[in-house]
Amino acid sequence: MSTDIHRGLAGVVVDTTAISTVISETNSLTYGGYPVQDLAASRTWEEVAYLLWHGDLPDAGQLADFRAAERAQRGLDRAGAELLARLPATCHPMDVLRTAVSYLGAQDPTEDDADPAANYAKSLSLFAKLPTVVALDVRRRRGLDPLQPDPALSYAENFFHLCFGAVPPADVVRAFEITMILYAEHSFNASTFTARVITSTLSDLYSAVTGAIGALKGPLHGGANEAVMDMLAEIDDPARAEQWLDRALAEKRRIMGFGHRVYKNGDSRVPIMQAALDQLVSAHGDARIRRTADLYGRLQRAMLARKGIHPNLDYPSALAYHLMGFDTPAFTPIFVMSRITGWTAHVTEQLHANVLIRPLGAYTGPRQRPVPAGA
Numbered sequence: 001m002s003t004d005i006h007r008g009l010a011g012v013v014v015d016t017t018a019i020s021t022v023i024s025e026t027n028s029l030t031y032g033g034y035p036v037q038d039l040a041a042s043r044t045w046e047e048v049a050y051l052l053w054h055g056d057l058p059d060a061g062q063l064a065d066f067r068a069a070e071r072a073q074r075g076l077d078r079a080g081a082e083l084l085a086r087l088p089a090t091c092h093p094m095d096v097l098r099t100a101v102s103y104l105g106a107q108d109p110t111e112d113d114a115d116p117a118a119n120y121a122k123s124l125s126l127f128a129k130l131p132t133v134v135a136l137d138v139r140r141r142r143g144l145d146p147l148q149p150d151p152a153l154s155y156a157e158n159f160f161h162l163c164f165g166a167v168p169p170a171d172v173v174r175a176f177e178i179t180m181i182l183y184a185e186h187s188f189n190a191s192t193f194t195a196r197v198i199t200s201t202l203s204d205l206y207s208a209v210t211g212a213i214g215a216l217k218g219p220l221h222g223g224a225n226e227a228v229m230d231m232l233a234e235i236d237d238p239a240r241a242e243q244w245l246d247r248a249l250a251e252k253r254r255i256m257g258f259g260h261r262v263y264k265n266g267d268s269r270v271p272i273m274q275a276a277l278d279q280l281v282s283a284h285g286d287a288r289i290r291r292t293a294d295l296y297g298r299l300q301r302a303m304l305a306r307k308g309i310h311p312n313l314d315y316p317s318a319l320a321y322h323l324m325g326f327d328t329p330a331f332t333p334i335f336v337m338s339r340i341t342g343w344t345a346h347v348t349e350q351l352h353a354n355v356l357i358r359p360l361g362a363y364t365g366p367r368q369r370p371v372p373a374g375a
């Protein structure tokens, strides 16, 4: 038996996948073979979601059907809304989302039906309902009653409507769609791998998604987008960026929104998101946002100069969500709204050629010894 230990599974190829590929050498990412920058430039979020589940982009008829199905399933039933309303306001919104997915599984009679068609139906239902859940919780924390989904609006427009009771200008909606497209899928990242591990035991899709939400919550993964905003708030003054960074690095702190397990020369998605953010700041940024954007730029330049470490997608996305008006604790739940597509596509792929995922550990505990006589 090999005694090679791959801590964190770094560099280990555990299976094949046809959903996406991250090519670290060229800093590129493709979904179903299509470069993500081209998808972000020319396709809607709904089209990209369809692509991840079906392996190709929809034609006009397929897109119309897909949109209609998503719009028809946005509602959360009353029992679900009441359950979420009873959760303590002190809990993190990711806990609310995790509970919501658990609830939706528990009340779905097809929960254990792992047929691809049944799992696709569940995936689409979660895709449609998660914005309703996230928005309900955003409003609850602001002391506001929930709003009803509007089937006349696109996915992104409806989400703004559900959160704020209004749809912002088209360029803001489009920037939000770009964050959805970029966050949707990233091969065997920690949360997707979690979903695949759970699926590999032949557990159900809702359990896989619930586990994936737990993995995404952590600040070394999806939780970093919230941590970025907290960090920018902590530094506050652009003139303090370099000094703050030097101190944080001396204290061996992790600088949130920087570094990546796969990309060592920059995250393929950052240039696309950075361009969308720059456009948002110039079109909609007030003096306060411009000041934060200044701090953001200084910190990024200093991190590159000090450590040679580039930002990951969570860095520009955090400021974009802040500018759009979302409260920081909603950032990782918004990531879930997007990544639900990638997770569930991987659930289906895992089931298609399933093998139990069960690695080994190299034991370092005491040698075998006799159990002492009891007292």
Ligand SMILES: CC(=O)SCCNC(=O)CCNC(=O)[C@H](O)C(C)(C)COP(=O)(O)OP(=O)(O)OC[C@H]1O[C@@H](n2cnc3c(N)ncnc32)[C@H](O)[C@@H]1OP(=O)(O)O
Pocket: 008, 219, 220, 221, 222, 224, 253, 254, 255, 256, 257, 258, 259, 260, 261, 262, 309, 312, 313, 314
């Ligand atoms: C959507 C996403 O999930 S993207 C990732 C979001 N997460 C974050 O932004 C959290 C901050 N980043 C990190 O902690 C890391 O870069 C990770 C966890 C994302 C990837 O880490 P790994 O690939 O395991 O790299 P590892 O942790 O081994 O770091 C390599 C070196 O770079 C340093 N490094 C990496 N990222 C950072 C960072 N953000 N701040 C400070 N130092 C860092 C490490 O300290 C280490 O230095 P050393 O070799 O001197 O000890």
Ligand SMILES: O=C([O-])CC(=O)C(=O)O
Pocket: 183, 185, 186, 188, 189, 190, 221, 260, 261, 262, 312, 313
């Ligand atoms: O791939 C990773 O390790 C983390 C990441 O960027 C993502 O999940 O989008």
